[in-house]
Amino acid sequence: MGHYDDLADSKFETGFPTRETSISLRNELVFQRAVQSYLWSLPAINIWAMKEGSESTFGAGYNVLPIWQNRIDAKTLVTTPNFDVVYAMGYLDLDKYGPLVVEAPAGVQGIFDDFWQRPIVGPTIEGHTWKGDVGLAGPDAGSGATYVLLPPGYSGPEPAEGYIYRSRTNNVFLFWRAFFADPADLSPAVNRIESTVIYPLGQKDGALPMQFPRASGVECNMLFPQDGTYFEMLDRFIQSEAVDPYDLDLRGFLHTLGIEKGKAFDPTPDDRELLDKAARTAFKMSKVTVTSLLALEPGGTYYPNQPWVNTFAGENTEFQSSGTFTNLEQRGAFFTAAYSNSPGMVVNIVDKGAKYPATMKDSEGNWLDGGNSYSLHLPPDLPAALFWSVALYDSVTASGLDNGQPFPSVNTMDKPTINPDGSHDIYFGPTKPNAADETNWLRTLPGKGYFVILRLYGPGKPFFDQTWTPGDLEPIR
Structure with a gap:
């Protein structure tokens, strides 16, 4: 606590x-x-980093749609992809x-998110407002x-055909x-x-021809x-994006850092060093949110006395709880380790959408250790109408564990x-356990920690009423 004592006792x-006090408190x-x-902007910079990485590798434009034609593997560095x-x-x-205009194909499960990873609001049909899905x-x-x-502030004629989705940001995922x-x-x-x-x-008729770059196996x-x-990167995002009146207070935080729309970001060498330390601290804080704080939130774990965490405990795509606050722990935990967000992922609907229980710990409460062996028991009749999977991710980057398979x-x-x-x-x-x-x-x-996600696509009623539950990762000795 010495650092905080020094600040409190500044002369x-x-x-x-x-x-000396002015300098130390200004730097603080x-x-x-x-x-x-950093923590506030994680939803935006997670997706902005994806945009920059993709466009530098595969090209940019509305007509460029990379496809992981042989499935995505651990060579694509991105948070918690589905393999x-x-x-x-x-x-x-x-x-x-x-x-x-997007002519969406049949048979896909798709999402339109704005660049704060909020599902874009679509039409209201028979009393139901579609968002993102x-x-x-x-x-x-x-x-x-x-x-x-449609972009923010669109005032042109209402399109005559199609489902209309209105974005709050210039960029759409x-x-x-x-x-x-x-x-x-x-x-x-x-x-x-x-x-x-x-x-x-x-x-x-005059549009650019569609391009579908092949992304599987390409390092990106x-x-x-x-x-x-x-x-x-945050400055590049701010310069590219529309100003949302709801963000003005937090944009004031950015002003303190020298980030402001329409102005050059040019911190002094001392401030660059300070920002580097802040970023490295914030990144580690985001990981503590995932590993420690999330489980303490109401509904932060799926099952009593089991470590399977639930980042969507509030069943709200903007992580708003009881209509009175934004749950920043759930929000930060999700966006430091994942991208994309829609009601189909969040709301509990039998046989629709998906659920993503994740664990970083074994049955004894210890962190998963890549040098140890474990078994996970999945009881009969897995409640997944489409399919289920079990996948491994790097505990630091949340990208796929590059395990050689x-x-x-x-x-x-x-x-x-x-x-x-x-x-x-x-x-x-x-190494392969004897029973495997x-x-x-x-x-x-x-020497490398990891976490596990159990994906259930089309989760069934036994998942929701917990008549079916997965086991824990049991150490094999």
């Missing part, structure tokens, strides 16, 4: 701060506002191109449809997930995604920074070994 003489103000700005679907992710600039969990119910994305039945043949899923068409409103860093370069996951389509009673046992360890085989073993790395 004033005849009612005024000494020069910059440091504190930088830490909070068991075919991905496509695009970044749409409504400031540069104006309103954009497209495809299987959206208003087209997976049949495919035309969507029109387009995210398609296509399911497959046979891991050996992903072409049907890829072909579905390749029927996507995107063009400026009213300009279909889409992670947000853990150091002072975070604030340089083609994918750090086991899923339904892989047809892992099943027990006579219909249950599954999944094994983890640096190649279909149900995930390699871990000595």
Whole structure:
């Protein structure tokens, strides 16, 4: 507590701060506002880093939609990707191109998020307002449809056709997930995604031709920074984006740091060093939120006395709790370790959307250790109408654990070994445990921590009423 004692006891003489006090408290103000700005802006900079990483690797434009045609693997550095679907992710600039039309293909589970990763508000149909979801969990119910994305402050004529979605940011994240039945043949899923068409409103005939770069196996860093370069990225985001009146107070924090829309960000060398320390501190704080604070929140774990955490405990896409505050612990825990957000991921609907229980600890309450071996028992009749999977992630970056296997996951389509009673046992360890085989073993790395996500797509009633619960990771000795 010595540092805080020093601040509290800073010297004033005849009612005024000494020069030393002025300098130390001013620096503390910059440091504190930088830490909070980092944590506040994680949803935006997580997705902005994805945009910059993708566009530097695959190209930019409304017509560029990279597809992970052989599934995403650990060579793509991005927070908690799903290795068991075919991905496509695009970044749409409504400031540069104006309103954009998206002809969404049939059979995808998609999302439109703004660049604060808030689901974009769509039409109200039969009393239900659609937000973000497209495809299987959206208003087209997976049949495919035309969507029109309008920028902030749009005052033009109302589009005559399509589902209208109004973004609060200039940039929009387009995210398609296509399911497959046979891991050996992903072409049907890829072909579905390749029927996507995107063009400026009213300009279909003159639009740029669609491009679908192949992203599988391509090294691409889409992670947000853990150091002072975070604030340089944050400045690029602020310069690119519309000003939302709801953000003015927190933009005041950025003003203290020298980040302001329309002005150059040019901190002194001393301030750059201070911002670097603040970023490194804030990143570690975000990890403490995931590993320690989240479980203390109401509903922060799925099951009593089990360490499976729930980052969407509030069932609210903007992490608002009881309509009285934003749960910053849940929000920070999610966006330091994940991206994309929609009602289909958050709201509890039987056989719809998905659920993502995650654990960093074993049954004894110890952190998962890549040098140890564990088993996870999944009882019979897993409640997942579409599929289930178990995947491993780096405990620091939250990207896929680069364990040397083609994918750090086991899923339904892989047809892992099943027990006579219909249950599954999944094994983890640096070498294959004696009870495991190649279909149900995930390699871990000595000296590296990791966490596990159990994905349930189309979660069934037994998941919600907890008549079905997973086991814990049991140490194998």
